[in-house]
Amino acid sequence: MTDRQPVLPGRSSGQDSPSVNLPAPGCGVQVRERNGIWEVQVDGKFRGDYLQKEHALAAAALHKLSLR
Structure with missing residues (x-):
């Protein structure tokens, strides 16, 4: 067992990555x-840019529901 904390994907040496991906x-x-701009894509197609993370996540959730 080691005392080291696991490194999350997309982060190296404690620095934030320039891009954050949140695939569903x-x-x-x-x-x-x-x-600072949040982009939503569905099946690789651009669906919108948002200034707030919450708005982008809400749009992504609506798109996800519409795929059912």
Whole structure:
């Protein structure tokens, strides 16, 4: 057993990565942040840019529900 904390994917040496990806498991909805803008994609197609993370996640959730 070691005293080291696990390193999360996308992070190296404690530095934040320039991009955050939040893919929804099992579907083609993806939310990512670049330069303060949150982008939503569905099956690789652009669906919108948002200034707030909460708005992007809400849009992604609606897209995910519409895929059912």
